[in-house]
Amino acid sequence: MGNNDKNRYDAIVVGTGISGGWAAKELCEKGLKTLVLERGRNVEHIKGYDDMKPNWELPHRGRITNEDRKNSPIQSGVYNYNERSKKYFVNDLDNPYIQVKPFEWARGYQVGGRSLIWGRQSYRRSDLDFEANARDGFGVDWPIRYKDIAPWYDYIEPFVGISGSYEGLPHLPDSKFQPPMEMNCVEREVAQRIKGKFADGRMIINGRTANHTLDMGEGRGRCQYKGSCGAGHACSFGAYFSSNSATLPAAARTGNMTLRPFSMVQEVYYDKEKKRATGVRVVDTETMKQYDFFAKIIFLNASTLNTAAILLNSKSEVFPNGLGNSSGHLGHNLMDMPYGMGAQGTYEGFEDKLTFGSRPTGIFVPRFRNINKSTQRKDYVRGFTYQGGAGRGRAGGGPGFGAEFKDSLKKPADHWTMSIAAWAEHLPYYENKMYLHEEKKDKYGMPVICVDCEFKENEAAMVDDMMNSAAEILEAGGLKNVKTFNRNKIPGACIHETGTARMGNDPKTSVLNRWNQMHDVPNIFITDGSAMCSSGTTPGPSITYMALTARSIDYAVKELNKRNL
Amino acid sequence: MKRRTFIIKGGLGVGAIGLGLLTNYSCQDQDSPMFNEVLSKKDVKMINEIGDIIIPVTDTPGAKEAGVGEFIAVVVQDCYTDEEKKRFKETLASINKMSNQDFMHDFIDCKKEERIDLIKKLDEENKEFKSIKDLIVSSYLSSEIGMTGFFRYYPVPGKYDGCISERPW
Structure with missing residues (x-):
């Protein structure tokens, strides 16, 4: 529990999935000493990938076994769970959650998170999406419009490597395509x-997909059309975008990243005098020992349900219902598609x-x-x-x-x-929510998440x-x-869960402002799916998280330099 | 002799479903050591011999050489539910029952013509047989022999062509 200098960083990023990887890259490239925390094991690009192993060498040639179904009753039902990809999905018995209503929660706890096993479809949101809530009154108005995020799509897409065709449709803006x-x-x-x-x-x-049709260098090649990514197998050619193939190596190249696997963040510390978050409490998932780490800014990218869970579990005198939850919306407005x-x-x-x-x-x-x-x-x-x-x-x-x-x-x-x-599209309903169980805890001591979410009329x-x-x-x-x-x-089966810490102009009805910065705690930023005000109509929300992450970090670092944080 | 054992053990099994499941099948396995927890070596041999009739050696190796019996035994043991295991073993037993009725011995003791005769009948009449046949086919096609000997193997196609005339497998 020491508060010594070796536990002190400029920034902390919680999570290494699609948005956490981007947070790591952007913060490190802007020169911040960044601690990147991941609850699962390390997975290094190409090392240990087994996509080139012939199918007949697998004991069950890809089939799911009874033991898989027993250990992972939820994950084994996910569309791309199989004998080869299962190492990128969690053991459900070790990671329980409660389905108040049926909710399939696909999870991958390792460095890279679900970016190793994602669907890779990538579509920009348009003003048809950003104006939707204002137009029909469901949810709160997005605090941004397409013009605010467009430059950031432009910024991230060439690095992501998206193949697609230019169509010029106003309601489905083109990306910068390969x-x-x-x-x-x-x-x-x-x-x-x-x-x-x-x-x-x-x-x-x-x-439109984050599979590359051009060589991208740095261990990222062109698609070889072997069909493995669709089955959840990481690609030895680096031919689709993942944190492991792209953002984390870029972050590592700066020399500014400290990546700490087996580090489950359970709580964010808050200093009521300074009105700032000070750091995080981590449980080492191998040794069960606790560690504290401190930083000037904290990016939460632990995924929609886990990010909200960390904050709900961070209770203090000022925030008895969870850190940054003065609105009471934290954990609510949960959507899938x-x-x-x-x-x-x-x-x-x-x-x-x-x-x-x-x-x-x-x-x-x-x-x-x-x-x-x-x-x-x-x-x-x-x-x-x-x-x-x-x-x-x-x-x-x-x-x-x-x-x-x-x-x-x-x-x-x-x-x-x-x-x-x-x-x-799944409309944002306040009553669709996740919350923490009052007594039940998982083996790491973290309260178990309850999910109460449905599709409605x-x-x-x-x-x-x-x-x-x-x-x-x-x-x-x-x-x-x-x-x-x-x-x-x-609900959940689309693996597009979003909305538990939504953006908005009004601190009474939203958790984050237009910069993905917490209304209540200005040095906490959330840029994973939890920030979304609406699910959107197109699949492929991930590039929106990526663009929001880069945009938010640009703002955060400017604010840091102005000494506003 | 075998049939009598079957009846006695089967009768005992009525009162206890779990026990019944085990004992029901021990009859046909009593002469053969087990291959794994579910199937005997004799069962594996039988599946391979059925495989050899369905997918024989031609200019490419057949199902027996591809070891479909050994692979299927692993799948049945590790991937099948208890109910599916039971049905699988019942189907094997029913094939032997038919074989005994027609030829007075088990399938693997049949001559080749007798086997062909039985498979023809099963293929036309027995719904459960289809699941074993499908399993043999998929096991053959997913084996090294199936993927590289029977089909052309392209582990790294390197391109997508959405309109070719030549068969890609």
């Missing part, structure tokens, strides 16, 4: 066929064509509901987008056996198929439209046997 990954012949044909067919402007464009409603069909044509290589993205349908007066719905506010793609696999064995049957296993499927599925009102509109797109594109589906995903 060349897109091409559509296959059926996607191209369907995209062409639907052009101009819909009064609401429905269109199919290339997916409903997803997985769509349609699929078969394509008659291109029977002599197939695809080569495994493309880590697909096609994208930008939002077309409630984007202007003529597309306004009476039954719900906000909207949704689609991701999907076409493909043609193998026919699979039919009836029979023997040499002929064996030969038939090489046959391609009779037809191409195409499917698209929706990602939709507006989300439900979109479901039929998401299915039917998908079918309309595919039918207009020439697909046959079109059928709709709903994967009935529960």
